[in-house]
Amino acid sequence: MLETVVFYALALLILGFGILVVTSRNTVHSVLFLVANFLCIAILYLSLGAEFLAVIQVLVYAGGIVVLYLFVVMLVSLRGLPDGPRNSRRRTRLGLAMAAAVLAEVSAIVVSASARPAGVPAPELAAPSLGNTEMVGWLLYTDYLVPFEVASMLLLVAMVGAIVLARKAE
Amino acid sequence: MTPITPYHYLVLSAALFTIGVIGVMLRRNIIVIFMSIELMLNAVNINLAAFSLQWHHVVGQVFGIFVIAVAAAEAAVGLGILLAFYRNKETLDIDEMTILKW
Numbered sequence: 001m002l003e004t005v006v007f008y009a010l011a012l013l014i015l016g017f018g019i020l021v022v023t024s025r026n027t028v029h030s031v032l033f034l035v036a037n038f039l040c041i042a043i044l045y046l047s048l049g050a051e052f053l054a055v056i057q058v059l060v061y062a063g064g065i066v067v068l069y070l071f072v073v074m075l076v077s078l079r080g081l082p083d084g085p086r087n088s089r090r091r092t093r094l095g096l097a098m099a100a101a102v103l104a105e106v107s108a109i110v111v112s113a114s115a116r117p118a119g120v121p122a123p124e125l126a127a128p129s130l131g132n133t134e135m136v137g138w139l140l141y142t143d144y145l146v147p148f149e150v151a152s153m154l155l156l157v158a159m160v161g162a163i164v165l166a167r168k169a170e
Numbered sequence: 171m172t173p174i175t176p177y178h179y180l181v182l183s184a185a186l187f188t189i190g191v192i193g194v195m196l197r198r199n200i201i202v203i204f205m206s207i208e209l210m211l212n213a214v215n216i217n218l219a220a221f222s223l224q225w226h227h228v229v230g231q232v233f234g235i236f237v238i239a240v241a242a243a244e245a246a247v248g249l250g251i252l253l254a255f256y257r258n259k260e261t262l263d264i265d266e267m268t269i270l271k272w
Contacts, residue, residue, distance in 0.1 A: 003173070004172075004174055011182045014182065018190070021189075021202070021205055021206070022189055022190075022206060022209075027199060027201050030201070031201075031205070034209075037209070041212050044219075045219050048179075048220060050228075050234070052231065052235075053219055053234050053235065056235055057215075060242055061208070061212075064242065065242055068245055068246065069245070072252060076252075076262060077260075091196075094195075095192065095195030095196045096196070099188055099191045099192040099195055102188055103185075103188040107184055110180045113177075113180075132231075136235070139229060140232055151239040151240070154239065155239060155242065155243055157243075159246060161247050161250065162247050165250030166253045
């Protein structure tokens with residue numbers, strides 16, 4: 001019962017803030033709504049029992065990426081940014097039609113998946129003896145060690161690339 | 171009220187993904203387009219976490235962490251490109267981003 005109420009409240013908040021991110025005219029407001037959206041998703045992760053993912057969400061998304069966005073918003077001049085009104089009606093209609101097509105496609109998959117009887121029942125496991133963070137860390141450093149190292153390499157390359165791109169040309 | 175199943179999370183994630191698609195399709199401010207992409211990545215992560223709970227296995231959360239790492243890399247490089255573009259063109263309008271076209 002409580003789980004249901006929490007889910008619907010969080011879903012409402014997440015979708016509401018998402019719509020506000022996309023529709024708000026002021027880019028700084030968009031970024032702030034994005035923070036609220038990320039925090040609501042972090043709470044959703046908590047309710048899903050993914051504590052480590054929730055902490056990473058708050059640290060990396062709400063803490064790191066959003067600060068990056070705010071810096072860029074402050075660095076560029078947003079005056080005279082054309083948005084909305086100059087969008088031609090044909091383009092708006094085309095965009096909405098494509099978004100509707102994506103929604104139809106995804107919901108068709110969901111409906112067909114829920115209509116089919118579950119082939120493999122979800123395993124009923126005993127409560128894990130390890131905590132969530134320990135299990136995630138254990139998997140990261142054993143089965144997924146190579147992807148983990150590749151991800152760190154990717155972050156290094158991205159950092160170097162961002163510095164090279166943002167540097168003033170000499 | 172019915173109990174919350176993974177399909178509820180699937181529907182939520184599909185709706186959030188569609189909001190992101192609408193943002194990418196309709197907005198012309200590059201920063202907002204980037205934020206819409208972040209929304210779509212988060213929609214994927216919700217699915218991963220929901221199925222991680224369904225199957226009692228944390229591998230979904232591990233992949234969620236990889237998604238977050240890739241999103242961080244994407245944001246850093248994308249915003250670097252955006253700043254370089256702004257230095258050249260003095261605008262953030264995606265319609266002006268036609269230098270690669272010939």
